[in-house]
Amino acid sequence: MIVETEGLTKRYGSTTVLSGLDLKVAEGSVLALLGPNGAGKTTTIRILSTLTRPDGGTAQVCGFDVAREAAAVRGMISLTGQYAAVDEEQTGRENLVMIARLRGFARPAARARALELLERFGLTDAADRRVRTYSGGMRRRLDLAMSLVAQPRLLFLDEPTTGLDPVSRTTMWDAIGDLVRDGVTIFLTTQYLEEADRLADRIVVLHNGGVVADGTADALKNSVGGTRLDLTFPCAEDALRAKAVTGGTADGMTLSVPSDGSAVHLHRVLDDVLAARVDVLRVSTHRPTLDDVFTSLTAVAA
Amino acid sequence: MTASLTMIGRSIRLSRRNFDLVIMAIVLPVMMMALFVYVFGGAIGSVQSYVDYVVPGILVLSTGYGATSTAMSVTDDMKKGVVDRFRSMPINGFSLLTGHVVASVARNALATFAVVLVALLMGFRPAASPVGWVLAMGVLLLYVLALSWLAAGFGVVARSVESASLLGFFMLFIPYLSSAFVPVETMPSWLRPVSEHQPITPVIETVRALLNDQPVSSGWLALAWSGGLLVAAFGWSTWLFGRINRR
Ligand SMILES: Nc1ncnc2c1ncn2[C@@H]1O[C@H](COP(=O)(O)OP(=O)(O)O)[C@@H](O)[C@H]1O
Ligand SMILES: [Mg+2]
Numbered sequence: 001m002i003v004e005t006e007g008l009t010k011r012y013g014s015t016t017v018l019s020g021l022d023l024k025v026a027e028g029s030v031l032a033l034l035g036p037n038g039a040g041k042t043t044t045i046r047i048l049s050t051l052t053r054p055d056g057g058t059a060q061v062c063g064f065d066v067a068r069e070a071a072a073v074r075g076m077i078s079l080t081g082q083y084a085a086v087d088e089e090q091t092g093r094e095n096l097v098m099i100a101r102l103r104g105f106a107r108p109a110a111r112a113r114a115l116e117l118l119e120r121f122g123l124t125d126a127a128d129r130r131v132r133t134y135s136g137g138m139r140r141r142l143d144l145a146m147s148l149v150a151q152p153r154l155l156f157l158d159e160p161t162t163g164l165d166p167v168s169r170t171t172m173w174d175a176i177g178d179l180v181r182d183g184v185t186i187f188l189t190t191q192y193l194e195e196a197d198r199l200a201d202r203i204v205v206l207h208n209g210g211v212v213a214d215g216t217a218d219a220l221k222n223s224v225g226g227t228r229l230d231l232t233f234p235c236a237e238d239a240l241r242a243k244a245v246t247g248g249t250a251d252g253m254t255l256s257v258p259s260d261g262s263a264v265h266l267h268r269v270l271d272d273v274l275a276a277r278v279d280v281l282r283v284s285t286h287r288p289t290l291d292d293v294f295t296s297l298t299a300v301a302a
Numbered sequence: 303m304t305a306s307l308t309m310i311g312r313s314i315r316l317s318r319r320n321f322d323l324v325i326m327a328i329v330l331p332v333m334m335m336a337l338f339v340y341v342f343g344g345a346i347g348s349v350q351s352y353v354d355y356v357v358p359g360i361l362v363l364s365t366g367y368g369a370t371s372t373a374m375s376v377t378d379d380m381k382k383g384v385v386d387r388f389r390s391m392p393i394n395g396f397s398l399l400t401g402h403v404v405a406s407v408a409r410n411a412l413a414t415f416a417v418v419l420v421a422l423l424m425g426f427r428p429a430a431s432p433v434g435w436v437l438a439m440g441v442l443l444l445y446v447l448a449l450s451w452l453a454a455g456f457g458v459v460a461r462s463v464e465s466a467s468l469l470g471f472f473m474l475f476i477p478y479l480s481s482a483f484v485p486v487e488t489m490p491s492w493l494r495p496v497s498e499h500q501p502i503t504p505v506i507e508t509v510r511a512l513l514n515d516q517p518v519s520s521g522w523l524a525l526a527w528s529g530g531l532l533v534a535a536f537g538w539s540t541w542l543f544g545r546i547n548r549r
Contacts (some may be wrong), residue, residue, distance in 0.1 A: 049390045051546075074392040087312070089319045101308040102393050130319075147386070159322035 002027040007057035017043045019209035033189040039206045042191035049079045078152035084143040088132040103150040117145040118151035137168025148245045157188040220293045227261035232282040245276045305393040317405045328416045338340035347508035352408040353426045358509040359482025364413045366473025369453035372406040375456025377466040394539045399454045412424025430517035438512035445505045455539035501527035
């Protein structure tokens with residue numbers, strides 16, 4: 001386990017942000033910590049990246065204790081925080097060379113590394129412009145590039161795509177995908193279920209200071225109930241007549257029937273409806289989205 | 303070591319690009335000096351003798367401006383999250399502050415140079431030998447270094463850049479309660495002890511004596527104040543910086 005926490009707690013004044021957080025992250029995997037604003041995602045990342053001390057509990061990152069062996073942890077990780085930590089009045093290239101020098105690269109090696117990263121993140125044209133003039137997406141890309149000057153074993157990404165336009169978001173996702181292929185473990189937070197669904201091997205839902213769900217996107221979706229079939233009829237009366245033979249719930253011209261998602265079940269439902277002499281206009285299968293999962297989880301826990 | 307050098311390079315580059323800041327640090331003291339010499343100089347004595355008197359005070363006043371902008375740029379780094387990036391890297395924590403302090407000293411050196419230059423144009427005729435100049439600048443340097451570390455500490459604790467700028471209020475005010483602009487003997491008796499025993503009076507007196515080639519009476523006191531302040535401010539700032547993670 002590259003990250004392992006036990007009973008992490010953190011309070012700010014009278015606000016309890018974390019109340020006993022237990023997390024395990026396997027090396028080489030992508031974990032998404034999911035939660036609404038104020039759930040404690042940033043706090044968790046700050047504790048794991050040695051920026052904030054927990055009030056209680058323990059956290060090990062790459063085998064080192066974040067409180068007692070912070071220096072060793074820092075040698076293994078990189079952090080891309082929620083707000084781009086870039087020097088506005090330096091150019092993109094200067095920012096990258098600076099980080100490389102701080103990481104112990106000699107001057108020529110630092111310049112070469114900066115050039116490489118500028119190319120990889122599509123910033124070559126803007127390399128010698130001050131970051132102040134960059135768009136949000138460029139800034140974010142530079143921020144990520146700065147985290148990759150020395151390849152980390154574990155990369156923390158705090159809401160990497162919040163506030164980005166769709167194109168920049170896709171670019172970020174692709175960059176993250178490349179890192180995963182290189183074997184970097186990624187610990188990211190997000191408010192977007194779509195993002196967690198797309199990037200993460202495992203999703204942990206944070207609510208009220210603790211973990212309320214933990215699993216793959218599929219497992220989480222199954223946990224709120226299986227697939228359902230939505231049958232649409234020409235009129236509401238038809239929907240009710242069909243309901244008499246198939247069960248389910250009718251809502252206007254639509255009838256929703258719980259299903260296991262198999263072809264056999266779909267066949268049987270349609271046969272039953274046709275036998276009752278009702279015409280079906282359309283059929284669609286509906287898998288629960290992570291949004292459904294999220295709503296049901298946070299509703300239960302609240 | 304590389305980390306500190308890199309941070310120094312960063313802070314100096316950022317100072318160069320925020321040139322308004324540097325201009326302020328130069329123009330304000332120069333204007334203050336002109337004001338004092340031409341407006342008050344006649345009332346206090348002759349313009350000629352007053353410019354010789356007031357230059358050390360102006361130099362110390364301008365370090366106050368310098369310190370304020372240092373505190374503000376440290377706070378800016380703290381609030382912008384840049385500090386989080388540096389703190390999550392395996393580098394010595396105080397190299398960031400070292401960068402700010404060295405850039406601060408460099409800005410002050412520039413301001414000092416400009417003030418002395420303009421003073422010379424205004425009739426400043428210091429009697430100091432080259433050795434006297436070197437010693438005077440050495441005393442000033444130690445004081446500026448101490449003040450810059452103090453400013454760095456303020457920058458770390460300040461809640462916003464605006465509150466960091468409040469340091470400027472004190473830095474502007476304190477020199478008036480010293481022998482910077484008028485001799486302490488001319489002040490009311492209740493104020494005199496304050497003015498005589500605050501740290502910048504011996505610093506100003508020593509610089510003034512050295513530049514005007516007069517006997518130095520408070521040299522050790524000036525060094526003790528500045529040295530003590532330097533040690534305390536350095537310790538305080540680095541301790542504060544190390545404690546950020548408790549927030
Ligand atoms: N430094 C701080 N001082 C006081 N309260 C804080 C501080 N940092 C975070 N909080 C509070 O802790 C809670 C969790 O914040 P955060 O970890 O930033 O959540 P998220 O990243 O999930 O939006 C919020 O209620 C926030 O106001
Ligand atoms: Mg956050």
